[in-house]
Amino acid sequence: xxxxxxxxxxxxxxxxxxxxxxxxxxxxxxxxxxxxxxxxxxxxxxxxxxxxxxxxxxxxxxxxxxxxxxxxxxxxxxxxxxxxxxxxxxxxxxxxxxxxxxxxxxxxxxxxxxxxxxxxxxxxxxxxxxxxxxxxxxxxxxxxxxxxxxxxxxxxxxxxxxxxxxxxxxxxxxxxxxxxxxxxxxxxxxxxxxxxxxxxxxxxxxxxxxxxxxxxxxxxxxxxxxxxxxxxxxxxxxxxxxxxxxxxxxxxxxxxxxxxxxxxxxxxxxxxxxxxxxxxxxxxxxxxxxxxxxxxxxxxxxxxxxxxxxxxxxxxxxxxxxxxxxxxxxxxxxxxxxxxxxxxxxxxxxxxxxxxxxxxxxxxxxxxxxxxxxxxxxxxxxxxxxxxxxxxxxxxxxxxxxxxxxxxxxxxxxxxxx
Amino acid sequence: xxxxxxxxxxxxxxxxxxxxxxxxxxxxxxxxxxxxxxxxxxxxxxxxxxxxxxxxxxxxxxxxxxxxxxxxxxxxxxxxxxxxxxxxxxxxxxxxxxxxxxxxxxxxxxxxxxxxxxxxxxxxxxxxxxxxxxxxxxxxxxxxxxxxxxxxxxxxxxxxxxxxxxxxxxxxxxxxxxxxxxxxxxxxxxxxxxxxxxxxxxxxxxxxxxxxxxxxxxxxxxxxxxxxxxxxxxxxxxxxxxxxxxxxxxxxxx
Numbered sequence: 001x002x003x004x005x006x007x008x009x010x011x012x013x014x015x016x017x018x019x020x021x022x023x024x025x026x027x028x029x030x031x032x033x034x035x036x037x038x039x040x041x042x043x044x045x046x047x048x049x050x051x052x053x054x055x056x057x058x059x060x061x062x063x064x065x066x067x068x069x070x071x072x073x074x075x076x077x078x079x080x081x082x083x084x085x086x087x088x089x090x091x092x093x094x095x096x097x098x099x100x101x102x103x104x105x106x107x108x109x110x111x112x113x114x115x116x117x118x119x120x121x122x123x124x125x126x127x128x129x130x131x132x133x134x135x136x137x138x139x140x141x142x143x144x145x146x147x148x149x150x151x152x153x154x155x156x157x158x159x160x161x162x163x164x165x166x167x168x169x170x171x172x173x174x175x176x177x178x179x180x181x182x183x184x185x186x187x188x189x190x191x192x193x194x195x196x197x198x199x200x201x202x203x204x205x206x207x208x209x210x211x212x213x214x215x216x217x218x219x220x221x222x223x224x225x226x227x228x229x230x231x232x233x234x235x236x237x238x239x240x241x242x243x244x245x246x247x248x249x250x251x252x253x254x255x256x257x258x259x260x261x262x263x264x265x266x267x268x269x270x271x272x273x274x275x276x277x278x279x280x281x282x283x284x285x286x287x288x289x290x291x292x293x294x295x296x297x298x299x300x301x302x303x304x305x306x307x308x309x310x311x312x313x314x315x316x317x318x319x320x321x322x323x324x325x326x327x328x329x330x331x332x333x334x335x336x337x338x339x340x341x342x343x344x345x346x347x348x349x350x351x352x353x354x355x356x357x358x359x360x361x362x363x364x365x366x367x368x369x370x371x372x373x374x375x376x377x378x379x380x381x382x383x384x385x386x387x388x389x390x391x392x393x394x395x396x397x398x399x400x401x402x403x404x405x406x407x408x409x410x411x412x413x414x415x416x417x418x
Numbered sequence: 419x420x421x422x423x424x425x426x427x428x429x430x431x432x433x434x435x436x437x438x439x440x441x442x443x444x445x446x447x448x449x450x451x452x453x454x455x456x457x458x459x460x461x462x463x464x465x466x467x468x469x470x471x472x473x474x475x476x477x478x479x480x481x482x483x484x485x486x487x488x489x490x491x492x493x494x495x496x497x498x499x500x501x502x503x504x505x506x507x508x509x510x511x512x513x514x515x516x517x518x519x520x521x522x523x524x525x526x527x528x529x530x531x532x533x534x535x536x537x538x539x540x541x542x543x544x545x546x547x548x549x550x551x552x553x554x555x556x557x558x559x560x561x562x563x564x565x566x567x568x569x570x571x572x573x574x575x576x577x578x579x580x581x582x583x584x585x586x587x588x589x590x591x592x593x594x595x596x597x598x599x600x601x602x603x604x605x606x607x608x609x610x611x612x613x614x615x616x617x618x619x620x621x622x623x624x625x626x627x628x629x630x631x632x633x634x635x636x637x638x639x640x641x642x643x644x645x646x647x648x649x650x651x652x653x654x655x656x657x658x659x660x661x662x663x664x665x666x667x668x669x670x671x672x
Contacts, residue, residue, distance in 0.1 A: 147433065147478040147479070148478055148480075149479070333564075334434075334564040334609065336436075336564060336608055336610060337609075338435065340432055340435050357649075358646055358650035358653055359650045359653075362643065362646040362650050363610070363613075365639075365643040365646060366441065366442060366445050366613055
């Protein structure tokens with residue numbers, strides 16, 4: 001009963017927000033509830049009977065969360081999760097509101113949440129998690145996180161909320177440091193990649209600091225090999241074959257992280273065949289390598305967030321793709337950190353757009369990419385790009401930063417998936 | 419004759435893409451019809467026979483000691499290049515490591531290599547981030563970019579890179595940014611500073627070409643790319659609140 005007034009206020013706000021912007025998922029209702037009932041988020045997160053699992057890190061947390069949820073649901077567990085666009089406090093509360101009854105109770109036996117590495121430490125204050133999964137520390141939006149130590153510090157604070165287990169990426173030196181400092185009663189489990197996978201990744205794994213040696217088979221769950229969309233995970237000696245949602249080593253690492261986390265959470269109930277089937281059935285994820293049908297044609301959406309994801313996602317675009325729209329928005333205040341990546345494989349880009357279009361065009365030209373046109377106005381660019389005749393080769397592909405992705409989706413009337 | 423640009427310790431000193439300035443020089447040389455290559459130098463063993471320009475970017479504070487230890491092996495080379503007039507571009511902590519030294523908030527310090535005058539000292543108001551616009555000493559050309567540094571810089575007031583038009587630069591009320599000694603430049607302007615400031619890139623390239631007995635003229639593609647740079651510069655100046663009239667009056671012809 002105690003949260004009923006706040007829930008009502010949040011609901012009304014959401015109703016008002018949707019009248020203003022149809023189809024919009026707004027963080028404002030969450031803001032209202034967090035104001036009126038500051039304890040709601042903490043209490044609700046702590047209230048799931050089978051506990052809370054948190055996935056965080058610089059990159060891959062969205063995909064890993066989706067994969068983990070699919071695996072747990074395949075094991076018959078009723079899971080509450082947050083959409084990847086709602087991984088900070090207000091958005092998270094809004095997401096809970098979506099599912100809450102009038103008293104604010106959210107159904108579900110277990111919560112699996114993707115947590116923003118910057119806001120997670122604050123959200124997790126006073127909230128205990130069963131398990132925290134740490135993906136990686138990468139050089140991220142430079143004006144937000146000044147350096148890797150700062151990101152590692154924030155992840156350490158989130159990890160400190162784990163009561164049962166911490167799952168770490170054993171290839172990431174910062175995370176291995178965090179692993180040495182968890183409480184004595186908290187178990188540490190590891191996932192990583194084999195030497196074969198590293199050898200097949202000429203640009204490395206993209207972590208801020210990579211451990212020199214690979215995780216030994218048997219010391220954790222290890223990604224053995226990736227070949228196109230096929231991957232093999234080694235689970236303490238037994239090989240598990242899976243299909244990835246798209247090409248790319250990072251998807252293999254995400255699947256391995258989800259596998260290791262599910263194993264820790266499910267204990268004796270864990271079934272590797274069920275897990276492999278669930279992982280293989282994952283559709284392409286929201287905003288990254290997503291194929292949508294819009295205005296009567298197929299278009300690939302590719303989201304870039306940091307140097308490593310930019311490199312990996314550009315590499316995963318089929319060489320020779322003739323129609324590419326490349327948009328960087330105001331969320332990337334200083335695109336300097338994208339420069340170490342090499343986008344030369346794109347060859348030619350049809351339109352460069354977004355509020356940072358000049359910076360993007362400059363960067364692409366130094367990678368030797370030819371540019372047909374620079375159109376700072378994203379709506380015009382998207383309209384013209386989609387109105388152009390079918391591509392000579394490949395699928396029309398839009399590469400964008402998070403802000404440009406939101407604007408593009410809004411412009412096309414596409415709503416977010418879960 | 420191939421121009422060789424080396425980038426020092428790129429595995430440690432490329433946090434903001436500053437090491438990519440080496441590639442910017444090589445690309446522009448290529449567009450001008452000159453042969454050029456970039457060589458990554460992580461230790462003295464990697465040093466090529468001939469060095470025409472040196473770029474060292476910015477790293478994290480955790481890497482300061484490791485980077486300094488590795489740079490010490492190159493101490494004599496750096497001194498020699500500096501004296502001989504080989505262009506050196508040092509950005510952020512890469513610049514600080516080439517200075518007299520770095521003072522840390524806990525009272526400890528990292529001794530620099532002493533290639534450039536001055537030292538980095540703690541900035542009492544904390545980290546400095548944002549747009550940085552500098553009117554270059556001598557040429558009055560505007561240099562634009564971003565700054566993101568934890569420390570101020572003192573002791574080089576006699577030879578700054580230029581006067582701060584927007585941002586903090588060397589900070590502590592100096593109104594100055596950077597330091598220049600001959601062809602050695604230290605700056606807080608991070609990221610692809612040479613791509614965003616083509617006139618600075620071309621000055622380094624002309625020095626390199628001259629020393630190698632070649633001549634440098636901007637190529638066709640350079641003009642196309644510099645038009646993008648000009649748009650990015652205008653956006654920077656607008657964001658930094660610097661008057662566009664005076665800015666375009668002093669920018670290079672594109």
